[in-house]
Amino acid sequence: MTEHEQMQEQIRAGLLEGLIQTVIQVFETMAWSRITYQGEQPRKHFVLASQTCGLIGIRGARDGLVGVALDRHLGLEIVSRITGLPVPNIELEDLADGIAELANMICGGMKAKAGIHGLDLTPPLAVIGQDATVHWKTAHPVRELTFMLDRDIIRVLVSI
Amino acid sequence: MRVLIVDDSSVMRKIVSRGLRQAGFKIDEILEAGDGQKGLATQAQKKCDLILSDWNMPNMDGLTFVKELRKSGDKTPIVMVTTEGGEGKVAEAVQSGANGHIKKPFTPDTLRSTLGQFFK
Ligand SMILES: [Mg+2]
Numbered sequence: 001m002t003e004h005e006q007m008q009e010q011i012r013a014g015l016l017e018g019l020i021q022t023v024i025q026v027f028e029t030m031a032w033s034r035i036t037y038q039g040e041q042p043r044k045h046f047v048l049a050s051q052t053c054g055l056i057g058i059r060g061a062r063d064g065l066v067g068v069a070l071d072r073h074l075g076l077e078i079v080s081r082i083t084g085l086p087v088p089n090i091e092l093e094d095l096a097d098g099i100a101e102l103a104n105m106i107c108g109g110m111k112a113k114a115g116i117h118g119l120d121l122t123p124p125l126a127v128i129g130q131d132a133t134v135h136w137k138t139a140h141p142v143r144e145l146t147f148m149l150d151r152d153i154i155r156v157l158v159s160i
Numbered sequence: 161m162r163v164l165i166v167d168d169s170s171v172m173r174k175i176v177s178r179g180l181r182q183a184g185f186k187i188d189e190i191l192e193a194g195d196g197q198k199g200l201a202t203q204a205q206k207k208c209d210l211i212l213s214d215w216n217m218p219n220m221d222g223l224t225f226v227k228e229l230r231k232s233g234d235k236t237p238i239v240m241v242t243t244e245g246g247e248g249k250v251a252e253a254v255q256s257g258a259n260g261h262i263k264k265p266f267t268p269d270t271l272r273s274t275l276g277q278f279f280k
């Protein structure tokens with residue numbers, strides 16, 4: 001491994017560790033939801049296999065993409081918990097805005113925890129639909145981190 | 161006591177507004193604005209006692225909002241609500257006239273300890 005590769009590996013590991021911690025922290029502090037980390041698996045493609053997703057690009061010291069994906073009913077429930085709005089009152093716009101802000105807080109926290117300078121985050125993008133495949137030009141493999149909230153799965157896709 | 165929340169995300173405005181109430185502050189009215197420009201217009205009309213502002217917003221971002229408000233001679237305390245703890249950014253905002261910052265995600269406790277000094 002060259003020195004550059006070693007440094008990149010350090011950044012990658014730091015971001016991943018920060019990401020896992022932050023996902024748990026954001027759900028706990030903003031949505032009073034205790035979630036547990038289940039582990040990670042390699043994925044061939046960046047497919048958001050849930051209906052409510054927030055995406056954020058990373059640029060600078062390391063390039064990458066992070067996606068937070070929840071099933072629609074869980075997305076509605078989480079947005080309801082963080083805003084105080086009852087589920088039936090949540091419009092599509094609130095759902096998209098809520099999942100985008102969730103992704104934003106998670107990636108901001110990841111960056112702060114990893115303590116890496118020269119890393120820029122893009123504004124969040126919300127994807128509401130089913131099985132969106134995201135094409136993203138980075139050389140990094142895709143991993144899927146899974147978390148559980150009771151019986152629901154929270155998927156965090158990451159190419160970093 | 162009147163509070164102005166400036167954020168382009170309506171969900172985030174609700175989160176902040178709810179957090180303020182949960183923190184137990186005595187607030188008469190919470191006003192909202194979707195960007196810096198609207199924030200300036202609302203503040204000119206309503207003269208709030210405390211302003212909480214987001215950083216990234218369309219039309220006018222949080223930093224420009226702080227600068228413009230101070231340029232107009234308005235000395236109302238402004239606290240930035242940011243996702244990242246970018247120290248450089250915070251320093252720049254403080255230099256431009258912001259009075260503090262809160263990092264998202266936050267708890268009602270964080271709001272209480274950071275904002276308590278601004279409530280009479
Ligand atoms: Mg914003």
